[in-house]
Amino acid sequence: MRKRIPGFTASDRRVERAIQLLGLLSSVDGGIVSSAEAAEHLGCTDDELDEPIALIATLADRESGARAVIYRDHGDIVLEGAPSRLLPLRLSTAEGAVLAAVLEDLSIPEDARGRLSRALLPPDMRSTPPRAASTTVFGRHFPAIARAIDTKTAIAIMYRSNDDATARERVVLPQGFDQVVGVAYLLGVDREKREPRRYRLERIQAVRVVEAQSHGDGLPACDGSGRADHTSIRDSLARASVQATIRVSPDAPVPTWSGIQGMAKLPDGSTELIVGVASKPWLFDQVLSAGGAYRIVEPCSLAQELATYARRLAEER
């Protein structure tokens, strides 16, 4: 239930809910929705639906004789009569700002973006600078990947991982998307390795359709949703081949990396972390950026590799 906001009057809330309910009932066949669906749509309880229902029931135009007929029928709410129906409302200016951000940030193709904008956005906001945004980068290929997921089509992606200097091609059976702490991923099965993988969308430089997915070819079994079992980033890092012990200086903030498997405060005020690492260069860069506040304690070989990496960088300048 949405809490009341002072300054946003009770009348405001009633009008908003009544318009939302009219819009919902207008958009469904027969003008019938369940009370549960209406309550969820309006963000209110079933009892609170009585107010917008009562408001709508009073609507009448004396001159034309049009009336709004609305009533509860067991667990449903029913709207009768064409005059009561609202055509789908355009988004408000604020809602339009958010939709505009979605269309831009997910690289929706120009033609589809134009059609959706003309259908939904207020006409006077199309030239407005962006008012909503996300720093998550979804890359340029979201629409093509989404289509491949829907059509169960294998794709070849040019992808650069943390350990690659340049992108290389991988054939992937795409299965879905995920977002973790502001990073967007493609979840799929690497056809060559025959294992679930996650790929950062901003590192996919090109996408090419390969073929329709085939079934029963020895690939990882899927769950009921048709997806292979993609473990969380944390769990997959726990199984990573490199496990490191990092000591954080007392005066330095403790990192919040996904790969942290354990943490202990030491008597001198420093913090010791056990970290699963999928990419050594990634770990080295995080330690370097701490400027001496992080130290790789174990394994010694990893600490030596870091020192070599750092010296090589310093020699460039």
Add this chain to the structure above:
Amino acid sequence: MDEEEERAPRVDDTAQRLLNLMFTLNAAAHPLTTDQIVGDSDLGYGHEQRESDLRKFRRDREKLAERGIIITEVTAPGASEAEQRAWAIDRERTFAAGGIVREDDVRLLARAVDEYLGSHPTPLAIPLKAVRRSCVDALAALAGEDEAFARPAPKLDEDAIADAVWTAFSLKRSLIATYRNAAGTARRRTVAVYGIFTSAGLSYFTGLDREAGTVRTFRTDRVERVHGLGESYDIPSDFSIRDHLFLPFDFSDAPEARATFSFSPGIGEMELAAITQGRGDLVQREDGGWTWDVEVRDIDAAAEVTLAHARFGMRPVAPDALVESWRAKLMRTVGVHNA
């Protein structure tokens, strides 16, 4: 008293009048004149002096406009100057246009909205849910689809503070709230919210801080309490939220300095977009690498960002202070690991 009587709530005159106005104009075959509206007691006017009713009618148009119901003045063809003003719902600006979207558009939009939502409470969840539920299903109908798209919308936890921030932004009414800053100090602030963004799983709003007199950015989860909504405001026409997508080297009182970074060939444009957030100037060199010029305030933080992306070939180029800070951090790390 039977169950129906027990259920019937008290009806609110203002809300009833607003909805009657919308309903009547929606059902009307022709525009209605001012007299027909403000003289009609059934509509909710006509009880007071005409001037009072005219003001009420103007406020009601503004209230409905906040919800996307645009009532506009129309001039009937052949009408003389002496004719009364007439009013109708502006159907082009109020109702979504049918017949131009395709099934693929709607399918793509539904998936795009779901992925944009992510999984964290954010003020953007409310409008995105509105788009997902109303527009996707409505558009599907417009596109001739018999069924709403089967994929259920993601379930998100409701967050009252995020709700309040969205409401303030949506209605363009100042947000009055107690905010605790990074230093831990809590203070009451009045903010005209100009824009909202999400970053690394957190949500932020940017707007004019009335007390400070400057545009600032606030973290939604640091709002401790919302006291209410204040005055209306307009968002400056040239305000872009993208100018306020902060980077780690923005947080300092030091003056801005122009910094230059280089990236090696092989890194893609979208990877660079994730690092640069569209700030500054990014130019591809002849060797395929990139040069990025951007204003920074905190030189040490800029050096840290550079080191955090060293595997991408990110290196400091200028100014000297940036290169020196970068080198000092490198050598301190070497020293700590040689000890």
